Amino acid sequence: MFLVLAVVPACFGRELGIRRIYIKSLIRLFKWGTERLEREGARRNQSIIMATSEDIIEKENSINRLGSLTNCVNEQHKNFELSDVVYLVKSGIEAVIDDEVTKRFRAEELSSWNLLTRTNFHYQFIRDENDNLISSVYGIRLSLLWFAGVVLRYCVLLPLRILVTCFALTWLFVTVFPLTLMADSEFKRKAAYYVNLVAFRIICRGFSAVVDYHDRENMPQSGGICVANHTTTLDVAILMQDRPYAVLGQIHGGFLGWMMRTLSKATKHVWFERSEVRDRMFVSKRIMEHVSDERNFPVLLFPEGTCINNTSVMMFKKGSFEIPTTIYPVAIKYNPWFGDAFWNSSKHSMVQYLLVVMTSWAIVADVWYLPAMKRQPDENAMQFAERVKSVICRRGGLVDCIWDGQLKRMKVKESYLHEKQRELGELFGDDEGVPCAPPKKVRFDLTPSGGETDDEFNQSEQCCSSETDQAERTVLSELENADNVNGLRHRD
Amino acid sequence: MGSKASLHLREEEIEAIQQETGFQSNQIIRLFSRFTSLDKEQNGFLTRDDFMRIPELAINPLADRIVDAFFNGGEEHVNFRQFMRTLANFRPSSAKTSEDSPNSRTNKLKFVFSLYDYDSDGMISKKELLQILKLLVGANINQDQLSHIAERTLLESDTNNDRHISFEEFKTVMVRTEIDTKMSVRFLD
Numbered sequence: 001m002f003l004v005l006a007v008v009p010a011c012f013g014r015e016l017g018i019r020r021i022y023i024k025s026l027i028r029l030f031k032w033g034t035e036r037l038e039r040e041g042a043r044r045n046q047s048i049i050m051a052t053s054e055d056i057i058e059k060e061n062s063i064n065r066l067g068s069l070t071n072c073v074n075e076q077h078k079n080f081e082l083s084d085v086v087y088l089v090k091s092g093i094e095a096v097i098d099d100e101v102t103k104r105f106r107a108e109e110l111s112s113w114n115l116l117t118r119t120n121f122h123y124q125f126i127r128d129e130n131d132n133l134i135s136s137v138y139g140i141r142l143s144l145l146w147f148a149g150v151v152l153r154y155c156v157l158l159p160l161r162i163l164v165t166c167f168a169l170t171w172l173f174v175t176v177f178p179l180t181l182m183a184d185s186e187f188k189r190k191a192a193y194y195v196n197l198v199a200f201r202i203i204c205r206g207f208s209a210v211v212d213y214h215d216r217e218n219m220p221q222s223g224g225i226c227v228a229n230h231t232t233t234l235d236v237a238i239l240m241q242d243r244p245y246a247v248l249g250q251i252h253g254g255f256l257g258w259m260m261r262t263l264s265k266a267t268k269h270v271w272f273e274r275s276e277v278r279d280r281m282f283v284s285k286r287i288m289e290h291v292s293d294e295r296n297f298p299v300l301l302f303p304e305g306t307c308i309n310n311t312s313v314m315m316f317k318k319g320s321f322e323i324p325t326t327i328y329p330v331a332i333k334y335n336p337w338f339g340d341a342f343w344n345s346s347k348h349s350m351v352q353y354l355l356v357v358m359t360s361w362a363i364v365a366d367v368w369y370l371p372a373m374k375r376q377p378d379e380n381a382m383q384f385a386e387r388v389k390s391v392i393c394r395r396g397g398l399v400d401c402i403w404d405g406q407l408k409r410m411k412v413k414e415s416y417l418h419e420k421q422r423e424l425g426e427l428f429g430d431d432e433g434v435p436c437a438p439p440k441k442v443r444f445d446l447t448p449s450g451g452e453t454d455d456e457f458n459q460s461e462q463c464c465s466s467e468t469d470q471a472e473r474t475v476l477s478e479l480e481n482a483d484n485v486n487g488l489r490h491r492d
Numbered sequence: 493m494g495s496k497a498s499l500h501l502r503e504e505e506i507e508a509i510q511q512e513t514g515f516q517s518n519q520i521i522r523l524f525s526r527f528t529s530l531d532k533e534q535n536g537f538l539t540r541d542d543f544m545r546i547p548e549l550a551i552n553p554l555a556d557r558i559v560d561a562f563f564n565g566g567e568e569h570v571n572f573r574q575f576m577r578t579l580a581n582f583r584p585s586s587a588k589t590s591e592d593s594p595n596s597r598t599n600k601l602k603f604v605f606s607l608y609d610y611d612s613d614g615m616i617s618k619k620e621l622l623q624i625l626k627l628l629v630g631a632n633i634n635q636d637q638l639s640h641i642a643e644r645t646l647l648e649s650d651t652n653n654d655r656h657i658s659f660e661e662f663k664t665v666m667v668r669t670e671i672d673t674k675m676s677v678r679f680l681d
Contacts (some may be wrong), residue, residue, distance in 0.1 A: 056522045058678040065551060079661035080641050082649065082662065083669040085554060085624065086604060092558035093582050094677055097526060102546055106529050403547060412547040418630060420553050425632025428625075428641060 019210050019362065026338060026361055030114055033142055034327050050069055050398040057098055067298035069423050080428045101403045104308050107340045114337050115142075115149045116360065153359045157208070161358045165206035172199035173259070188333040190294060192267045204241045207354075208340075208362040211238055218369035219243060220298040220328035223291055225320060228330040229392055230405075231310040232343040232358070233350075238365055245300035246270055246290060250277055283325055291325045298328065303385065304405045306407035310334050312399035314429035320464055326372045329388050331396030334362040346408070368395045384419035501572075509573065513580035514593055519679060523579065537569035538562075540609050553628050557607045586675040598663075599676040605662050614658040618642050 009016050048429040063069060069088075175195045182188045204211070219242070226245060239245060242449060246269045250256050250434025264271060276282050290296050303316035310333065315463050319326065334341040343353045357363065372393055375384040393400040499519045501524050503555050509520050528534070530542050543559045544550050552558065562570045562578045580594035608616045610622055621642040631640070649657045649665045657665075 013580055056519065056526070058680055060678060063548065079644060080625065082608075082645060082657075082665050083674075085607060085628075086669065086671070087602060088552055088554045088628075090582070090675060090677065091560060091581065092549055092552045092554060095524070095546050095552065096530075096543065096558075097548045097579065097677065099548045101548070104528060187560045407547050409652065411545070412550050416551040417553065417555075419628030420551060421628065422632050424553065425629035427628060427632050429637070 019205075019208055020210070022336065023210050023362060023364060029145070030337060032325045033115060033145065036180060037492075049268045055098065057094060059094050059098070061087055061094055063088075064090050064421070069420055078430060080429070096231050100312075100401055101407050104312050104314060104401065104405075105344065105346075106309060107342050107344065108309055108311050115146050116339075137487075153361070158355075158359050161206050161208065161417070165203065168199060168225075170200035171202055173263075174262055174339065175199060176266045180262055188266075193244055196240065196267060197242075200237055200240040200244075203237050205376070207234065207357050209234070209238060209241070210362055210364045211241065212366050213242055214366065214368045216369055218328070218371050220245070220372075221326075222296060222298055223294050223324065224326035224328050224372065225287070225291065225299045225301055225482075226328045226330055227301050227303050227316075227320060227388060227392075228332055229310075229313045229396065229398065230304045230307055231332065231334060231340045232307055234363065235302070235340060236300065236365065238328065238332065238363075239383075240301060242367070244297050247299040247300050248272070248283075248287075250274060261397070268293075270299060284457075286321070288319075288323055288325070300393045303389075306405040306408055307343045307345060308405055309344075310336075310398070312401040313389055314391045314401045314403055314405040318385045318400050319380040321375065321385045321388070322381040324375070326374055327384075327388055329370040329373050329397070331368040331370065333366045333396045333398065335366070338362040338364045341365070366396075370395055372457070501623050505573075509576050512573075513593075514583055514595065515580065520576065523576065524572060527575055535569075537571045538575065539570075540567060553630075554607070554624075557624070557627065561603065561606065566579055572628065579677075581680070582675060582677040585672050590646055593675070597642070597671055600671050601663055601666060602659070603675070604639055604671075608657075616645050616662065617656055 054407060068093060175198070177186055179192055179195060199335075226239070227237065236245075244267065246267070248270045249260070251260060251271045251273055251274070260269075260271060263269075263382075268290065270286055272283065272286070276286075286301055290299060301320045303320050304314050305317055308314050339357060339362055341357070341363050345353075373391070374385075375381070375389055379387070392398070392402055501521065504519050505546045506520050509515065510517060512642060513520075515523070527538070530546070531538055532542060532545070533563065535625070540559055540563075543562070544555065549555050549558070562574060564574065577594065581599055581610075583595040585593075585600070591598055605616070608620055610620050610623060622638055625633075625638050625642060646655065646657065650662050651661055651664070652658075
């Protein structure tokens with residue numbers, strides 16, 4: 001039966017190759033589809049116009065939280081002049097047209113169609129030989145193909161995938177349970193390793209994951225922390241398909257909590273009570289304890305704290321990097337052609353998201369294991385975090401973004417604005433002909449005194465609490481998420 | 493996926509916007525994509541909050557005035573046409589640009605002028621100057637000093653001594669500023 005095809009290869013860590021053949025056929029199909037579109041267009045003397053994700057403008061006046069305004073606004077003169085606002089105006093308009101943050105929370109746009117209506121491909125028009133614009137009309141063959149695709153995905157693949165996933169979860173439980181009854185031993189640990197591996201391999205088959213692992217000699221070892229860029233909860237499955245990790249999570253009550261506690265007896269994860277989550281020192285201590293024991297699996301952390309759309313890596317929270325242990329960076333890049341892996345938690349709930357994933361063509365990803373890194377004596381946690389982030393970006397071909405992922409839900413802190421105002425105040429404050437009263441410099445700093453504070457596991461450095469929504473509530477990313485109403489409200 | 497009529501761009505609209513603003517159709521489509529991505533609730537229009545959600549804009553001291561430029565008078569919503577009209581001011585201009593097109597030097601200057609001119613009476617008063625200065629420096633310069641700076645700026649520009657800066661006087665002051673480059677956004681094709 002189909003299940004056998006899923007299970008048996010998983011046990012041996014081999015692939016039958018069915019999924020790869022499937023992917024190759026899809027690629028050929030997409031190429032054909034694109035060529036058809038272009039040929040149709042050329043035949044009718046039409047050129048296709050569409051929105052792509054390439055840059056629309058070249059930014060010349062960008063202001064961000066780090067840069068200094070003074071040398072830009074006011075070049076030769078020191079006193080205020082009417083023309084001084086022009087720099088800021090252009091900067092503001094550039095931000096309206098294109099900014100580094102809001103585009104990270106929307107699915108990546110494709111340059112052509114992958115036969116899924118859900119792809120961000122609304123805006124396609126054709127200009128015909130009379131220079132008229134018409135909405136694009138796909139040829140009959142392409143539409144048929146699309147329809148066949150719909151049938152295939154919803155009626156064949158979806159049920160199969162749901163079946164495999166349910167089976168996988170049952171399998172996980174069934175194979176782990178005997179281990180929970182055993183006492184600690186070398187055998188138990190080895191068994192746990194393989195049981196986890198097989199279970200997650202089956203899970204990955206549940207959404208047709210085709211993953212290529214690179215540089216496996218750098219694979220994370222026990223006694224360290226693995227950090228990766230975060231796109232979706234499936235990141236965990238994809239990584240655990242290659243080797244097991246210990247995850248951080250919050251214990252739930254009820255059946256789920258019981259299940260988590262039981263499974264923990266076989267594989268040690270790092271679970272927290274709800275109350276403990278707020279206590280950053282405690283969290284660090286627990287992780288340190290876990291990491292010191294060589295027999296435990298490496299901890300898997302996502303320092304961005306939230307899901308990003310896999311075009312860039314946003315600010316890493318420094319909490320993970322303060323712990324004195326080895327960091328194993330991992331870069332994950334999904335191929336958007338076969339399905340969008342990004343979980344937009346404000347758009348889809350978990351169930352909707354899983355449904356979307358299971359009705360996509362496949363989830364194709366590349367995983368790069370990067371050489372282990374340790375914090376140098378002369379760098380602080382933030383600098384170390386930046387260093388790790390840039391390594392991941394370079395390897396994964398992602399844009400290095402300095403902004404905080406929490407800006408997905410929260411407003412940027414006013415202190416950045418006040419900082420800009422302070423700079424301008426200093427610039428214009430020595431205006432000639434003005435009496436010598438020293439300018440009153442007042443800092444409207446919303447962060448508690450002590451400068452750089454909150455960016456650790458849970459709190460966000462760049463955001464202030466306003467609307468928070470509780471959409472993204474997976475067990476695994478809960479700790480890294482700062483969108484807990486209680487926690488944030490009390491800070492500000 | 494929103495299926496409301498206002499969320500899709502019709503061909504006639506693209507043509508009309510092209511005529512009005514001078515943007516090319518691929519730029520219009522691209523900017524429409526941007527417009528919808530800012531439109532969080534998928535209403536077909538943008539509110540002030542939608543703009544201020546952009547972090548790079550929110551930390552700009554002149555954010556409020558820049559956002560005001562998109563909204564007509566006391567309105568609360570900006571539709572795509574108005575959005576494009578405002579952005580049209582920032583298209584690069586050349587020697588061939590006619591005076592009437594939105595991206596002419598005169599119209600760019602008018603844009604900056606209207607930033608200062610809160611009550612849109614065609615004149616910049618000292619009070620309005622003060623308001624802009626306050627936006628720029630916050631509380632980092634005290635009221636008296638700000639008043640002095642505003643006074644000095646007014647005296648330098650107000651040639652007919654009516655304690656107001658008219659658009660003509662404004663143009664004279666800005667004659668040395670390279671408005672064409674400084675108020676143009678570099679669009680890539």
